[in-house]
Amino acid sequence: MVPGGIATLVLPTDLAWGPGPLPLTAPPPVAALDPVADEVVTHAAEIIDRGEPVLIFATGTALSEAGTRALGRLGSRANVEFLAPVNGARYDRGAGRVDIARIPYDPDIARARIAHVKHILLVGTDEPASFFAYPDKPGSVVPDGCTLHRFSAPGDDAVAGLEALADRLGIGPSAYRLTDYVETARPTGAITPASLAAALAATLPENAIICDEGLTQGREVMPATVNTRPHSWVQITGGAIGNGLPLAFGAAMGARDRRVVSVQADGSGLFTLQALWSQAREGLDVTTVILSNQSYAILKGEMANIGVPTPGPLAQDMMSLQNPTIDWLALSKGFGVPSALAEDAETLVRLLEESYATPGPFLIEARIG
Structure with missing residues (x-):
């Protein structure tokens, strides 16, 4: 079965009353994530070292606290930035963590946001695209002349791969900026x-x-x-x-x-x-x-x-x-x-x-x- 894909289970009709196996005494083991191949890490490092604008487009485990710290290390390079899809499933965020913004929902705004990017590393996701199709507009928001590079698939260990990439580039383990806590003023007036x-x-x-x-x-x-x-x-x-x-x-x-x-x-x-x-x-x-x-x-x-x-x-x-x-x-x-x-x-x-x-x-x- 492809990780994240559709699974269909067909069972006999007498399953509800037939004898069953003994109850589990422990949760079944979780399948280990596949490592990101060394040649992929090497290729990504070479792309970043060119100095051209690179976007790391990341979701899945890359949005965890450990994942965003790895992204933050890579983002310390002047030519590297990172964004999440509009519909990332879970983010660990707030004070003391590395924040990751979402690509804009509006496809025109999204295109303008990443118009300067020359390379996109895809981490656990596919290329950025508009959610709906619109007349006379392309579905993809990838800039013309930008090259897509698959870094990891949904079943890969993206966090370890991103950490390996930062190590390969010689970026220190704490070269990320954590978000500060800032007290928000209590609003007044109409609800907007x-x-x-x-x-x-x-x-x-x-x-x-x-x-x-x-x-x-x-x-x-x-x-x-x-x-x-x-x-x-x-x-x-x-x-x-x-x-x-x-x-x-x-x-x-x-x-x-x-x-x-x-x-x-x-x-x-x-x-x-x-x-x-x-x-x-x-x-x-x-x-x-x-x-x-x-x-x-x-x-x-x-x-x-x-x-x-x-x-x-x-x-x-x-x-x-x-x-x-x-x-x-x-x-x-x-x-x-x-x-x-x-x-x-x-x-x-x-x-x-x-x-x-x-x-x-x-x-x-x-x-x-």
Whole structure:
């Protein structure tokens, strides 16, 4: 089976009642990662030594704390920078860690961001490309004249490979810059994408897990939390709309000693509401922040991207979450999760802190306007 590929298991119909094997006494061994070949490391070192602009495009284990430190060592070279895909699965970030930014979601902005790059090292991922196809636009965002180099596949030990590359280049083991902790001012006034991000950054508990499906209204949260307390960031990894609430449930089940903060767009949150009941049933420490703009705003943006900046009345109505307006507080109560409404940034900050200090799940509807 290819690592990260699709596995199909076909079982006999009598499996449910037939005799089974003895229970496992220990977890099965995890398959070892394949090493990055020495010739690949040598080739990458030669490319970097040329002095031309190099982008390391990395995901998977390269986004772990050890992986980003290896990337940080390589990034100490003036001609080397590193970025993650838009949909990297997990990041270990915050103060005391090496931060890695994502390539911009918008393909035009992404192309401009890496237009100067002459070489891209692919670490656990494929070439950077736009998520959707757009009329008269290429899917790839790789600059003309830029050469792609496969450094590691998903089943390879990317961290060890990156460390070996830094060693080969003579870069010291501590030649990386760690992120400092910077206290974020508590926002006031209306809830906007910027003030919402500031409220989360100002209050985030240490060792929290942010589960991100904030979409259009939540894009400022990741850059705003660079200098916060150490935390993990997990997110939707493709087009699986509604992933956020179940993702938060799974994270909380797997790490019961950590506060999970679920940043959830209101439209996509409607796909998987039952995850709130599961949070309540298990008594999980999840703070759900519903980004309530009462609209499928991401669809409006994509309509503009395909050349329809002003959709007609029928299309506009299909992208609205009004008539009737969704009552998130009633829905949350119905699933057994306490909730409250925040219509200004001061209230949002207060409710966030109260939720972190109270065991169990809590939902905040943040009205963005």
